[in-house]
Amino acid sequence: MRKIYFNGEIITVNDKEPIVDAVLVENGKIIKTGSKEEILKLKNEDTELVDLDGKTILPGFIDSHSHIIAVAQTLMIVNLSDANSKEEFIAILKDYVKNNPPKNGEWIIGFGYDNTRYENEEHPTKFDLDLVTKDIPIFISHASGHIATTNSKALEAFGYVGTNYEVPEGGVVRTVGESNEPNGILEENACLSPEKRKVIPTPSVDTLLSCIKKAQQIYSSYGLTTAQDASIDENLNQLLNLAAQKNELIIDIVGQAVQHTTLKLLKNEGTPKRKYYNHYKLLGGKTWLDGSPQGKTAWLTKPYYEVPEGESKDYCGYATQEDKDVIEYFKSLIENNIQVNVHCNGDAASDQFIRCYKKALEMTDNKTDLRPVMVHAQTVREDQLDDMKELGIIPTFFLDHIWFWGDYHYESVFGPERANRLSPAKSALRRNINFTLHQDSPVKMPNQILAMHNAVNRQTQSGRILGADQRLSTMEAIKALTINAAYQYFEEDEKGSIEEGKVADFVILDRNPLDVNLSEIKEIKVLETIKEGNTIYKK
Known part of the structure; x- marks a missing residue:
């Protein structure tokens, strides 16, 4: 399949020719870039013409650090990122459990709580989570991904019971006052080490896929x-x-x-x-x-x-x-x-x-x-x-x-x-x-x-x-x-750039980031995403 994208602003990220207004794609590869007149001459009876109508194309964005499986997993768990207080945190959890009662053996898993938005920046503790349930393990990741808060049942599953327990190197179990009793808040390897991660049950393969x-x-x-x-x-x-x-x-x-x-x-x-x-x-x-x-x-x-x-x-x-x-x-x-x-x-x-x-x-x-x-x-x-x-x-x-x-x-x-x-x-x-x-x-x-x-x-x-x-x-x-x-x-x-011989990975935007007021960049919309010449997202 041949396609010509034309009549827009194509930011190539190639210093020799930073902006062109047309690009020819065939079989998922970029064949040629240049002016609209130059590229349209290369069309044949099998060429699809895509009129950009003034929109902007950039190379497809490349994520340099994230956790896409964790993003997939968040689609199965409760999102606490909108809670602005511990009271809202508990209310969201209670509502989630009411509408999504866990099956036998399942945990209540959540993510995204941000204690910096709560009064005195206090983290929710096991005493807060126990108000939701003491019978089902609860594990809620902090927005940073490096701290979690748990209820008493989850602490028991992790082995943090009483005052005599082992904590993996590089981890911290926060405690109640001057005692060694866990308060439910776990840092770093206390919940992220391989042996602790295995404690939390995983969903089925079909659900994950x-x-x-x-x-x-x-x-x-x-x-x-x-x-x-x-x-x-x-x-x-x-x-x-x-x-x-x-x-x-x-x-x-x-x-x-x-x-x-x-x-x-x-x-x-x-x-x-x-x-x-x-x-x-x-x-x-x-x-x-x-x-x-x-x-x-x-x-x-x-x-x-x-x-x-x-x-x-x-x-x-x-x-x-x-x-x-x-x-x-x-x-x-x-x-x-x-x-x-x-x-x-x-x-x-x-x-x-x-x-x-x-x-x-x-x-x-x-x-x-x-x-x-x-x-x-x-x-x-x-x-x-x-x-x-x-x-x-x-x-x-x-x-x-x-x-x-x-x-x-x-x-x-x-x-x-x-x-x-x-x-x-x-x-x-x-x-x-x-x-x-x-x-x-x-x-x-x-x-x-x-x-x-x-x-x-x-x-x-x-x-x-x-x-x-x-x-x-x-x-x-x-x-x-x-x-x-x-x-x-x-x-x-x-x-990473729109040049001959590279894969046709593009993103189409409603405006040119190089032309908008700097304070308005965040308002730019993604209209279409193209992977190897094929549209995989369209607004």
């Missing part, structure tokens, strides 16, 4: 043609391979295998670049070195502006792993030519990443371009960016933090000085460091237009500008969501 279809529809509605899952274990790898075998993947999905399964799932192919099988590929490994800033579990070199209640004045968060374990993991991946993705929110965690990766490189002497990725890089310093440049580390920035939590970061988490340096994308650009943008879905939905808006404006919900000198131009933000992200996946020769 159905929800993966719906999750892809969500991603494509935001203009995404490539998504990621950064939490792949053996079960999720089997699930995505099954979806691929059944030809149920309409977008490309890039998997990152979590630390304990990376070498089980990924073999040394002699190159970090790997091929898709029916739109799925397992690309690299994933580990995390700290928690989240809004949960005040990120690992900093200087204390939090306002330390959490009960902590000392020099509280800086904490690490989740020791150097020796991190070095050994990095070494094993480097030896096998595998890319690593490392969760680092705090600058102490970033220091650990840089220190340990440098050591692992020295131990292996591998010269392969592995493109390691620092995920979030929220508080990365200027000197760290210099080291990252030297090591080839790609930062992927979560700039939506400025919109959703920027005021909280300014007033409580980091204070004015550090808040104004959150996610220093412009500093990375000045060093010619390849960087990308993400939204860590399901922490926030994969709204790429909003990511672009926040990178350009850096404005909080109160109107405060955090780091005016770190604002990107619109084209710089577009590149971070397209060609830079393709580079992160070793796919810059195949995707």
